[in-house]
Amino acid sequence: MAGLDKPRVILLGGPTACGKTALSVQMARQLGAEIISADSMQVYKGLTVGTAQVTPEEMGGVVHHLVNFLDPEVPYSAADFVEQADACIRDIHARGKLALVVGGTGLYLSSLLDGRRYSLTPEDDGLRQSLCARLEAEGEQALYEELCQRDPQAAEAVHPHNHKRLIRALELSISTGQTLAQRNAASLPQEKPYNSLLFCLSDPDRARLYERIDRRVDVMLSRGLLEEARRVWENRDHYPTAAQAIGYKEYFPFFAGQATLEDCTAQLKQASRRYAKRQLTWFRHMDGVVWLDACDPAVCRLAVERVRQEL
Structure with missing residues (x-):
């Protein structure tokens, strides 16, 4: 080997x-x-x-x-x-x-x-509170559809009923400006350890x-x-x-x-x-x-x- x-x-x-x-x-x-x-x-x-x-x-x-x-x-x-x-x-x-x-x-x-x-992406309390307020006002489907538009791959891995993961996925998408695939690619080393x-x-x-x-x-x-x-x-x-x-x-x-x-x-x-x-x-x-x-x-x-x- x-x-x-x-x-x-x-x-x-x-x-x-x-x-x-x-x-x-x-x-x-x-x-x-x-x-x-x-x-x-x-x-x-x-x-x-x-x-x-x-x-x-x-x-x-x-x-x-x-x-x-x-x-x-x-x-x-x-x-x-x-x-x-x-x-x-x-x-x-x-x-x-x-x-x-x-x-x-x-x-x-x-x-x-x-x-x-x-990557240890800092949690944005203000953004999270805003998304939670939107969830309450607009419903889970509206936030899920936004996630589908921003990052279809991330949306496939999240059920809209799982509000915690839905909020976190949107928070990461908005705060990093990257898709799940981009974040995953950046997290891998050149060779396995x-x-x-x-x-x-x-x-x-x-x-x-x-x-x-x-x-x-x-x-x-x-x-x-x-x-x-x-x-x-x-x-x-x-x-x-x-x-x-x-x-x-x-x-x-x-x-x-x-x-x-x-x-x-x-x-x-x-x-x-x-x-x-x-x-x-x-x-x-x-x-x-x-x-x-x-x-x-x-x-x-x-x-x-x-x-x-x-x-």
Whole structure:
């Protein structure tokens, strides 16, 4: 491989409930690697059940980074992840070990792999307040149509019902004078920062994957998901990221007395299945993915052999 001085990095992605945690620990133990979590929700302290955080027992003695370290009141973004994960990778590399980055947040993995550097565009409180006032007066469709005119690509990535993202997309367009494509192009380095190998773990039987997702929701409920979701609901104004997470927001109607527990659980299972579908779509669009069958008993051996051949 070219660039032998670059840190060696293994990335393992895949849809929710496909077994990434168990496989990553097995691989790390065989390769002497340390694991970096690439999950947008597992960073939060105290939110262990709904985010499917790896437990101390599941870690199997393997060092894990970027898990359970941030207060839920603190927002967390792809820019934060890329900066912190890169620091972890370079520290692991300096100690002569492999970094194994594991998670289902495709944006995090692709941004890290590409070496994307997000420009820290200052938030314009005056502009944001103006856009919020316009949203109230003119409605979401008017602002969405303006975004379509200014930046069609950004509009494709934003649902008009998601007012927070709609306002932010317009704010960036107006304040920078650039489109999303222009900002993305400016954020990429001339060459990728790592010698990397990207795996995606999945169950090729979609129905079986969905059954795994449904079973995991039931297990989470037995482990205290509802109590954790209630805490997020009670602090929803102070937990800006967690309050939007799949696994918590589906139970808000139950806590508000607007839906039954059974209906909310069904909604969670459906939302999780849809999320898995989006995750698979994301990974299919990434270059150089090595696909792994979650049901293959030799999956760990095959992955480890591939790493030893290429890295």
